[in-house]
């Protein structure tokens with residue numbers, strides 16, 4: 001990449017990197033600065049700005065961009081569909097210049113813009129830089145954030161939020177050491193008596209069953225941490241749910257607990273029959289637990305918290321926000337979510353979390369459960385405490401039988417500074433805290449959407 005820039009161009013790039021390092025130049029303003037300060041032409045400034053940000057990130061992390069490459073022309077162009085009177089924006093590499101809606105020929109407008117805010121590379125997915133965040137507590141590290149966010153201003157919001165968090169001393173995180181994966185057995189009995197007898201038989205078998213299941217989960221180090229019984233009754237009979245919960249440190253473990261429960265199901269059935277307990281039905285009850293459930297009783301994943309303590313003086317000082325207004329906004333927003341019947345508040349996290357999963361390409365690819373979030377803001381000894389809680393972060397960071405990770409995803413994690421599932425969860429929590437904090441400040445100032 002550096003061989004593409006020479007002489008005068010190289011001097012400009014080096015100067016920009018230096019100003020980015022010193023905080024004299026905001027990363028999302030590089031394109032404009034290259035034009036206004038150095039007289040660089042549009043759209044060439046978009047390519048040089050991307051190079052500046054990549055080299056800057058390499059300099060501060062010591063990691064190299066190899067798979068997250070920069071296309072020769074990293075920008076988009078606006079086109080007009082005369083028939084629909086519609087503006088379309090296309091990646092300059094897209095040579096299909098017909099309208100999605102009516103298939104008519106588009107008219108180029110020769111108006112160019114960067115692919116996404118804070119673009120740092122990527123051919124199919126557009127990676128954005130979203131600042132660095134200092135994390136303390138259960139994980140102590142500075143993470144360098146890369147997001148695949150889409151076209152919105154999200155990466156800029158996260159960058160600004162991180163800047164404020166760092167200025168306030170960093171995000172305090174608490175992250176569980178391991179995560180849970182769950183699978184459930186479901187039985188139907190014709191009498192309450194046979195259900196009770198069955199539960200007793202299964203409970204007596206559990207020590208042996210646990211050992212056998214853990215043998216099945218050896219590769220990923222899965223440990224059975226609890227087996228929970230649940231009862232329900234219908235016209236069909238007396239239902240018994242047996243919920244197996246396993247803990248994994250570095251892996252997601254979903255496939256492992258599934259096959260371990262599938263294996264033990266047969267042995268449980270044999271035990272029941274040999275002791276004269278008849279069941280009407282024996283199945284994997286994946287509706288009860290195990291699959292994606294937006295429920296506060298969901299046992300999947302690990303809990304991660306990120307918290308910020310803000311002295312009231314800082315609120316009135318450099319944050320320029322009335323803390324009471326801030327607290328009231330968070331309450332209005334949180335309550336609004338509850339009024340819709342949401343078991344969780346998903347706020348900005350609903351966008352930031354998928355952006356991190358898309359950048360790192362870790363398992364799970366569809367982080368639905370992981371996107372649940374709660375926000376808290378309260379007064380404590382004259383300070384304001386702002387906290388986000390992610391109850392169910394799920395992640396497998398090791399490229400293995402459990403989930404192949406592309407070289408791009410692995411490179412993204414190296415650049416970000418993530419080497420374990422716990423670090424992944426800490427980094428995610430801090431970035432969500434940053435995005436939410438910046439957004440709550442902007443809204444409290446009544447600046448957003450104005």
Ligand SMILES: [Zn+2]
Pocket residue numbers: 081082083084086099100101102103104
């Ligand atoms: Zn059209």
